[in-house]
Amino acid sequence: MTRPAEDFLSVLNTRSQEIFRTLVERYLDTGVPVGSRDLSRLLQVELSPASVRNVMADLEDLGLIAAPHTSAGRAPTQQGLRFFVDSMLEVGAVDEDERGRIARQMEHTAGRGQVEDMLTEASSLLSGLSHGAGVVIATKADMVLRHIEFVRLDNSRAMAIMVGEDGQVENRILELPPGYAASSLQQAGNYLSNYIVGRTLAEAKKLLNERRDEQRAELDELTQKLVDAGIATLSTPASGNAPTVIVRGRANLINDTMASDELARMRQLFDELESKDGLLDLLGDAERGQGVRIFIGSENKLFSLSGSSVILSPYKDANDRIVGVLGVIGPTRLNYARIVPVVDYTANVISAMIARKRAAR
Incomplete structure (x- = not known):
């Protein structure tokens, strides 16, 4: 069971938190386990590799980092990533270039298509911006x-x-x-x-x-x-009102270097998305939580087997009612600081465009 962030904050001093933060940020940037020698060079304070190793041993005992395979370096565990996301992640605003790209592409689609066309474009857009898979899960829209x-x-x-x-x-x-x-x-x-x-x-x-x-x-x-x-x-809702699911960029998550069991798990994830199993639960999670939700590894049963991370944000209709979620599926080594605001901004753009199309009728 994942421990709350407060537990770790109470036992980690400032130096330990800084070493952990630096290790996670380096790992998310490179995908390579980080060794004590490299970590000591990255820190803003001067510490010997031996001192860093001692702190890393404590972090490992707490279950925040681990050595994958036989590597000398360490990578954050699922619990470590959750602690980092909840307590240390610094999320900025979407940069001006990306805001412009999102707005232009969505405006272009909104001018010539239906809401589902906008959602498909949003999925493709998020895939391109994140180099992961873009996903949209939508309830069946009320027919006008x-x-x-x-x-x-x-x-x-x-x-x-x-x-x-x-x-x-x-x-x-x-x-x-x-x-x-x-x-x-x-x-x-x-x-x-x-x-x-x-x-x-x-x-x-x-x-x-x-x-x-x-x-x-x-x-x-x-x-x-x-x-x-x-x-x-x-x-009364008609039968067959299962959510619509749109996924773009699957190829970003499947590559030739994957082990056969990893490929099988990822393909099973896409099969489950297509069969719509668990999607209503995911919509419910988004509605209860409001705002951006981040699921890491096994935290959501739909994505547990694939070991993926998922960043989702709800979007709303003209009556401020949540009608779906959109976001990004990727490896746990996602650039959370960059992708979280992109997903949130895209959801807000979609909500505004749905309201505008409704008002124009």
Whole structure:
């Protein structure tokens, strides 16, 4: 079990923290385990390799660093990386060039495509900026409706046909009240059209509830029942509403130098992403935590086998509701200080563009 950062801060003095920080930063920069001789040259204070070795031995006893393979150098463990990220990571702002690149590419896509096109571009963009895999996990967006009508199937059932502004069509079957006439069916459809067209079902339902008294005065009892039944049925999530997952840059995580077991674990990760196993849990984690979340190695069950690190940030719709997460999958040796603000900034850009597209309708 990972120990909280406070435990380590209470037992590490300033010199030990500085040696640990320098070792981790060097390892993240080079990917090579760091030896005491190299570390003593990198430190801002003068310490002999022997003194550094003594501190490194203490850090190893605490489980913060370890010797991979038979190397003389040391690398941070998963617990060490978590301690570094939680207590020592200094995250700056996205530099001006990267902000410009993100804004230009997203503006270009937003001007010619749907929200899913923007999300695909964001995934590709994050892959290019991080040299890892860019990932977007999105809930099924609420459809903004262009048309709705009811078609009678038999004496007890009707089909509601909804057409979205993007051309998407969704059908639902609902039960009819006894003694329902065709004219009442058309009246209910016409009445709902006044509220639904140009809105999502959630927005229409909220508006209808606000105008409940006015609605009762306009509709007869049977039509009122169908309107209520229709909204209740249409507002229930349809089957198959699994999250959408977009991954770009897989090749960045798979290379010829990998051992066969590493390749197998990475391919299994991509298979699990495609099958959408665990994605709802990941969306829930993002919603509960708000802001950027960093999962290292086995901290999230979806990525535990691959031994990857994942940096994710939620993005929101026009109603400030979290509708997905985007981020970067990479080795645990990610440049966290650079990638965390890039992911956060990209999520904010996506949120702003979704709100802008919604306002323009």
